[in-house]
Amino acid sequence: MPFAKLGLSDPITSALNKLGYTEPSPIQAKAIPVALSGKNIIAAAQTGTGKTASFILPILERFKAGQKVRGKRVKALVLAPTRELVVQVEQNIKLYSQNLSINSMVMYGGVDSKQQKQRLIEGIDILVATPGRLLDMYTQRAVNFDELEVLVLDEADRMLDMGFIEDINRIIELLPDDRQNMLFSATLSNQVRALAKSAMKKPVQISVEADTDAQPKIEQWLTTVDKDKKSALLSHLIKENDWQQALIFIETKHGAAKLVTQLEKRGIIAESFHSGRSQPIREQILADFKAGKISYLIATGVASRGIDIDELPLVINYDLPFPADDYVHRIGRTGRAGAKGLAVSLVSKDDFKNLCAIERRLGHIIERKEVDGFAPRKEVPISILDFVPKNPKMPNSSKPKSANAGAKTEDDKPRLSRGKSDKPKNNHYNKNKAKKFNQEDNKKPYENSKSNARKQTRVDSAPTSSVPNGTGAVNPWKQ
Numbered sequence: 001m002p003f004a005k006l007g008l009s010d011p012i013t014s015a016l017n018k019l020g021y022t023e024p025s026p027i028q029a030k031a032i033p034v035a036l037s038g039k040n041i042i043a044a045a046q047t048g049t050g051k052t053a054s055f056i057l058p059i060l061e062r063f064k065a066g067q068k069v070r071g072k073r074v075k076a077l078v079l080a081p082t083r084e085l086v087v088q089v090e091q092n093i094k095l096y097s098q099n100l101s102i103n104s105m106v107m108y109g110g111v112d113s114k115q116q117k118q119r120l121i122e123g124i125d126i127l128v129a130t131p132g133r134l135l136d137m138y139t140q141r142a143v144n145f146d147e148l149e150v151l152v153l154d155e156a157d158r159m160l161d162m163g164f165i166e167d168i169n170r171i172i173e174l175l176p177d178d179r180q181n182m183l184f185s186a187t188l189s190n191q192v193r194a195l196a197k198s199a200m201k202k203p204v205q206i207s208v209e210a211d212t213d214a215q216p217k218i219e220q221w222l223t224t225v226d227k228d229k230k231s232a233l234l235s236h237l238i239k240e241n242d243w244q245q246a247l248i249f250i251e252t253k254h255g256a257a258k259l260v261t262q263l264e265k266r267g268i269i270a271e272s273f274h275s276g277r278s279q280p281i282r283e284q285i286l287a288d289f290k291a292g293k294i295s296y297l298i299a300t301g302v303a304s305r306g307i308d309i310d311e312l313p314l315v316i317n318y319d320l321p322f323p324a325d326d327y328v329h330r331i332g333r334t335g336r337a338g339a340k341g342l343a344v345s346l347v348s349k350d351d352f353k354n355l356c357a358i359e360r361r362l363g364h365i366i367e368r369k370e371v372d373g374f375a376p377r378k379e380v381p382i383s384i385l386d387f388v389p390k391n392p393k394m395p396n397s398s399k400p401k402s403a404n405a406g407a408k409t410e411d412d413k414p415r416l417s418r419g420k421s422d423k424p425k426n427n428h429y430n431k432n433k434a435k436k437f438n439q440e441d442n443k444k445p446y447e448n449s450k451s452n453a454r455k456q457t458r459v460d461s462a463p464t465s466s467v468p469n470g471t472g473a474v475n476p477w478k479q
Contacts, residue, residue, distance in 0.1 A: 041206060063100075104128065105120070108279075135170060153195070186332075222368055271288075321354065
């Protein structure tokens with residue numbers, strides 16, 4: 001089915017044909033007609049399925065007339081989690097709108113904001129931004145949302161994982177109620193659904209069954225190794241298997257810099273890619289990696305969704321990520337559009353808990369391969385897929401309820417002192433006074449003992465009110 005049958009006009013379809021796109025992907029075929037109708041959308045779509053065009057093309061169709069936007073105003077807002085991703089989305093906008101008069105702009109932190117403020121003065125049709133920088137621009141009164149018509153939350157699950165939920169909610173509160181909303185996420189977790197519920201009303205939920213031809217063909221295997229031998233094993237695998245290009249994920253930027261040095265000592269030239277490097281340098285490194293000028297890129301999790309390469313052959317997990325969804329996002333860099341890909345993980349004993357979580361997420365055990373000369377001293381056990389952490393014991397709801405339903409429960413009754421845990425703190429609590437009080441409060445009528453029989457006087461005729469301890473008997477210690 002050609003794009004024209006989805007309701008897209010000639011300027012857009014001709015641009016797509018020029019780029020080599022003749023037929024929509026499954027997610028595009030379902031999402032574009034719904035988006036063109038103006039309805040809200042919540043869609044589950046993995047990276048690499050063509051989801052970006054699913055929201056860009058309807059927005060371009062909506063604003064194809066090219067009406068002038070007032071200064072500091074925005075017609076459509078696309079929020080994405082990382083600098084690399086917003087740049088990628090804006091690049092796609094320029095490609096698809098080459099036959100239209102659409103003014104788009106990208107906005108992210110880490111760069112001078114003066115140029116961004118200057119661009120906003122012109123008025124923007126489509127603004128692609130990270131949440132933090134957008135709020136910063138709003139507080140400086142550089143952008144106004146009173147004319148906004150469309151909101152897109154791209155990679156919503158990733159934005160939640162990165163802690164942007166408060167920023168997103170603040171942005172939503174600033175937007176007009178009368179707008180179209182589209183949310184795209186790799187997974188529709190409870191948190192994502194809650195975000196969709198707060199952002200939109202009556203959304204159309206879209207999900208697409210995996211196409212066997214376009215489904216990622218990613219071979220996954222791991223090898224166990226001691227932590228201090230990982231860099232040596234990585235060098236061995238690269239040389240032994242003649243891997244020409246690889247994206248290597250590591251947890252910290254310090255670890256990335258250290259690994260670059262270790263590989264160079266073994267004759268392997270690599271480059272690090274993390275938030276500690278300036279934005280211009282990161283953009284240049286990414287461009288060189290895509291062009292094949294850099295063979296091995298060592299990246300922290302910040303780049304797990306920002307790097308988009310059509311034919312990346314290999315992803316290596318030097319460290320296993322947490323949460324487990326990050327593993328799925330990482331290996332999704334390879335095996336795109338039905339191409340074959342390889343994902344290799346180096347697993348030490350310290351990675352075992354993360355490995356269990358990942359294999360539970362996948363629903364199967366990852367194949368293990370042994371490498372001669374790198375057998376670990378600390379063995380990594382086989383995962384338990386059905387392992388579930390223990391939860392606190394809950395009250396037994398199967399017990400029959402009391403006949404008197406309106407009576408107060410035990411929790412409503414005042415509690416008696418049961419020991420040290422109930423005593424007030426730091427109030428000079430007098431143990432002797434408490435002991436004496438409890439003795440007098442709970443004392444039974446005094447009973448004569450043989451040793452005190454001679455001293456005991458008759459009190460049968462004494463009035464009860466005159467008894468000092470109020471129990472109806474004489475307290476011998478008060479006589």
